[in-house]
Amino acid sequence: MNEVKDSATTITFARPQAFSDMVTHYCPGCTHGIIHRLVAETIDELNIRERTVGVAPVGCSVLIYNYFNVDFLESPHGRAPALATGLKRVSPELIVFTYQGDGDLASIGLSEIVHAANRGEKFTTIFVNNAIYGMTGGQMAPTTMPGQVTSTSPYGRNVEEAGWPMRICELLSTLRTPGYIERVAVHTPQNIVRTKKAIRTAFQNQIDRRCFSLIEVLSTCPTNWGLTPCEATNWVQTNMSPYYPLGVFKKPEPRIEV
């Protein structure tokens, strides 16, 4: 934090301690950076930086470990929930979170996230849904919208062939095992505030050793959507949020004695 000597100035915005001073590599208008910041602020506010371990995905956020001031593991594509399970089971005192894209979590790593959630592993997942494979150059993801043009759906996603976009929060909330599942977005300031609250709840659940938590964040990929940053945030509002409704899908029930 830079100390400001000028008495007329008050600091209202500073770099969270959980952040390193590296400049991120994200494209202009990409909301990965906002989501990173909300996680970092939460880690600071809950005072858990020194016992937090992140698990990085394979995707555009693969280098997330450079941007945080916490221990990190870099996982194979989709396997972050398995790494997090291993970590948390042998070192339950650590606060473990995975940060995963929609190709990573909803496609190649679907089995790992479903089973981690079903076992009720007590870690936190930040799931960034930008309806596309960003890192590999804009291919179709399981979350790509019907009719959406990508480099592997050049005529638009055909739901007859590719099926409908997968709704991960809805899918995971069918599990009987207690968990916290919420979908949020970061395309407006109001939504950013709500997302911060959701992320905080998810980490608090872990601190309290309560349950598995997953926060799905609707995110932008202006580069591969072929839109300007402003058009991209509008696209989240008009195209994504009607199909991916925001809200809490599952809350841990009060403990039932068996």
Next chain:
Amino acid sequence: MTRILMKGNEAIAEAAIRAGGVHYFAYPITPQSEVGEYLAKRLPEVGGVFVQAESEVAVGNMLFGAASTGKRVFTSSSSPGVSLMQEAISYMAGAQLPVVIINIMRGGPGLGGILPAQSDYFQSTKGGGHGDYRLLVLAPASVQEAVDLTMLGFHLADKYRNPVLVIGDGMIGQMMEPVEFPDKYDEPALPAKDWAITGAKGRKPLITKSLFLDPYALEQNNIVIHAKYEQMKANEIRFELYKVSAKNRMLIVSYGTMARICQTVIDDLEREGVSIGLLRPISLWPFPEMQIRTEAAKPNIERVLTVEMSMGQMVEDVDKAVQGKKPVDFFGRTGGIVPAPEEVRERILKLLDGKMAK
């Protein structure tokens, strides 16, 4: 030390616990399911961790996460399961993590069968996953040796920060033999685990990874891990000689259960006046290449015979070791068929008669 009668799979499980390997992640598969069943009961008693994962893909990656903490972690599986772990094994080799993987091999390829085989020599020693890496591979020939090598495996994994494979065929897992466990596992001191993920308290953050986008950094990581492989070659070659003498006409190279059957054959032939010696590799990687070369080059040795429960895998390394100085022959059965001593004996006699010269 107490001597008890135990099934191989259960003895391996107990050996792991005695070596401090109390964090176990696995998925059931024949012929080693007793390892997990034993541990499901025992680990809660010793305050350990037992997780039955959803697949061996997940097992490998759970080990990856758990091993990064510096705690002793392991799994057991059989051939098809170990195939699914290759992703994580490659990542763990790249990220330099210690882990012990027990493979009680069955016949392949594909789903193959559930009976004993030595079909995974290539997968184990030549790098079953992607990239430029090696595993330390240990091959026991008895239940006692399975116990000893499992314990040693944990030590070597920590010593070199590298995955260790202990491979036994189904016989090792299923047979019952008397075993002794040391009262205390005595091991030489190990370097401090300053790489372990514990949370960045009072130190800079640590990153456990195998990703190096800068080609010079990636090459450097490969140079570092290859320097360890050279050390392993210098320090960790293990083998046993059986009835090797200047009277031998033939040298047999064989490992695991197959080597024990060869010992029976060698004893029988000795009584008939035919002298044969055996070199049994215990470490399959690093491979006792120089030792085989030396033994094979002795003037009394007419030929070298490799015997395996496979269609011929280790024989390629024996061939390389012998460097064409003596004929190298192969005998093997596969599919879960364990060669009978008579078959091996007959092959030896035919070879020495010159009828089956290659």
